[in-house]
Amino acid sequence: MKYQIIVNKASSIAKYVQIAEVIKKDIEAGRLENGSKLPSINEFSRSHIVARDTVEKAYNSLKRTGYIKGVPGKGNFVAKVYQSQKTLKILIILNKLSSFKKEVYEAFLETMGGRAKVDMQIHHYNVSFFKDIIHETEGEYHYYVVMPHFSAGTSEQSYLEVLNSIQNAGLIVLDKKVELANEVVNVYQDFERDIFEALSVEKEILEKYSGITLIFNKLTNHPEEIIEGVRSFCEMQEKEFNVIEDADKVILKKGTAYITLTDDELAMALKKIKGTKHKLGRDIGILSFNETVLKELLGITVVSTDFSAMGRIAAEMILGKSVQSIRNEFRFIKRNSL
Template sequence: MVAKESPATQSRRQAYDSFADLYPNSSAPVYKLQFNPKDKTPKYKQIVQSVITDIERGVLKNNEQLPSISELSVEYYLARDTVEKAYRELRELGYITSVQGKGYYVLSQATPKLKILLIFNKLSSYKKIIYYAFLKALGDKATVDLQIHHYSACHFREIIEKNLGKYNYYVVMPHFTQDLDKANYMETLESIPAHELVLLDKDVQELTEPRLSVYQNFDKDICESLENAQDLLMKYNRLVLILPGDGNYPTEIAHGFRSFCVNYNKEFGIKENALQENLQEGTAYVVIEETDLSELVKKVRQSPYELGHEIGIISFNETTLKELLNITVITTDFEAMGYTAASLLLDNQRIKVKNPFYMIRRGSL
């Protein structure tokens, strides 16, 4: 059943029809408001927020003419008083000016900066490296807001629904493990225009339209890193991956690890933590979490085995502490990831770039 229109809405629709009859060749206003009739925010406030946001995004340029009061009234079925109130507030705030007999114009002397929403899955020391490299590469050309979705597809959807249309770019780390039965993160990603979406750290192959992506290939990266360390791994007949079972790490890590072990005839195991691990001579561990790294180092020091000889350890992601402990690491270049994403974004590129991944050899292997 179609809802019955109110008399006021009917009157405005009739005005629109009359306008179209009188000017059959006239085009609708070029500028489109970020306007939602169901939003509880007062309609005039929505107009004000839309114009300010689009001036800041650079969608509306200095001296650009805005739609007239009549045009906005007809286009969005609004009372003239509502549009007049919005334009009056925008003029008082200094965002627009009016020229008698001509209309309303954008009044913005400052060069607009790009507005970017950066959405991480979590905060960590590695994410901070990416964040600061991203900011440094952007310089004064953009302003960046940061939000965290905490692996939640539902929370990610809420962030996008609240902010869609307010930024030039949405830079997203698409790692999701929670609420997948309640929210389809693919639908949320697809709701972002392809030219505004930047994928960071992980690519999403299902997205078909060209978009900028700076990613890790977790499966291939770990397999190739272990292959390149074959000279060091020859003295170990057994490999164990310590991969937490909370689902917050890409499953591709386990796939790549398993592929290497099968291809090189290595006995292997995958465990969720190192707490119950009984050390066996000739075993090398690949460790994701620093808590498990600490547990393994402690166990080795309490055993008759020597680290880097009877027991080997490879840790994910470089830190100063691992350097001091002489721990071999396999790591992506987090600084390069942030810098590359920002540089390509500024160049308006829509390409996929695999981020560098490498091993730092130290005494623990």
């Protein structure tokens, strides 16, 4: 059996205690299944470059607390009694609070049921805050569920280093596709591909518009891949493409479809249209990101990922002990604004 634990040799916590704590959490989380065999003391010692006595002390500690049992002549095995009795401890780390993140969180909780104690923290797009959260909670959780969206200009390497530092707990990365040193559960949006494909599938309803303007304020920290996806569609369809940062400075142009990413931008665009003779859905088009009940009532065409599905799938991966990378569903909902 291949089994790897990261032992922090600079830590003030004794090495045997670190080993025992990680094995205990892996048993409670189901990553080590009932009845599974642990590496022998000699095997563990060689593969982790720690003293044989250290491994033996860790195993003896787990035996005393009932997590594992020794079978003479066969080895050490996970004790079956513990897996069903322990409640998982999970920390969800989001970039911000919003109605969409609430959908993810509530779907996750509903799917987990009473099988987990779930805490939540917010990193506010700040990679230093994120690093502090991981450092301060080390060893406290069986799983971390993370949305790694950070402020514009944040280097990818800076947050990948933090994600790669999560070694002795399960990691589920949501909303953004990542490539890490170890295999990880990833339920993601492909922002560039999602918007490009959504527009391409529904290109007929955009034929009446000669251009598309994307309102993209960098201060809102939306993924810049969205710009490239819309740009690629416009190039393919030979449409004029513009990006404007400030919705207040938009000058409406007949024959243009406008894409808004936030509710404030949508409200500003609708207010501007109301002050003209242009007809929405004929002279001017509006496409908004992320579905809400209000947009449904107003008849606004929307592109949106399924946030509830994202939370549900993440929980199902934990409960099923599955490690997969899954692209979340992205929908185009046609209404009268295009």
